[in-house]
Amino acid sequence: MATTPNSFIVRERDRNKGGHRAAERILGVLGAGFILCGCTIWLLPDGTIGADALPTRIAVSIGAAALGLALYVYGTRGYQPEFGINVAKKEIWLRRLNAHGRSRVTRKFAKKQVVSVFIGRPQAHFQDAALFLRLKGRAQPICLVHGPLAELEAVHRTVCDTLAFGRRPQDAIPAKRPVRRRFGKKAEQINWQRPGAGLEQAQEADAPPPSAGKDA
Known part of the structure; x- marks a missing residue:
């Protein structure tokens, strides 16, 4: 988790970084190999792949290049989730990083689209x-x-605090322990308290009683 004055970024810890890198490298090499095969097929002499060479060459070349491109795109799609909050733009973005720390697609959502953030x-x-x-x-x-x-x-506390109150990430106030109030058999749980409410109550309790007015 990293914070800056106007952003809040969380990256999932990759516990199988070596395996992901190896898979990405293998798929990338295979994809490049198929693309190369699709190009080098035009260097074969006439009559190697059939009597009617031109349609066959075109079909095989397009098929190999398409398969190679699909393997390369799938292999480098990204496997490490990362999301962040841009406080200045009031938006949340989500992407997946590949072995080189880059991503092809970044999904962005405006703050007004967010209904809730919760933990499974x-x-x-x-x-x-x-x-x-x-x-x-x-x-x-x-x-x-x-x-x-x-x-x-x-992370959930910081995200909710940033989205709900518009504070910058470094100014986020840690969540307090829930305060429970009981009314008969029902219990009400309050998850958030207004900052300074406890101090105001303490000052009111410690204030001296008002002096009685003098009789005329």
Whole structure:
């Protein structure tokens, strides 16, 4: 997690970086090989691939180049999720980084599109939790990042504080422990307190009682 005066960036920890890099490299080499085959087929002598050489050459060349391009695009699509909040533009962006730290597609969502940000808790203690983003007009939420539950809870607090109150990331106030109030058999849970409310109540309690007016 990294913060700047006007941005907040979270990158998922890659626990299989070597495997992802190897897979990306292999798919990239295969894709380049098929593209090269599609080009070098025109160097073969006439009659090598059939009597009617031109249509066959065209079909094989286009097919090999298309397959190679698809493998290359799929291999370098990015595997490491990263998202951030641009406070100045009031938007959230989401992308996936490849082995070179670059991404081809960056999805951006305006702050007014955001309905909620929540954590999907794991079913077992050894599994990772997930941070989700729910948008207006979308039935399914978008998964932002995966990670340990404790880390995602800290990220969730900062994201919610930044989106709800418009503060800069470094000015985010840590979430306080929930305050519970009971009314009969029902319980109400308050997750946020207005900053300074406790101080005002303490000052009111410590203030001396007003002096009674003198009789005329």
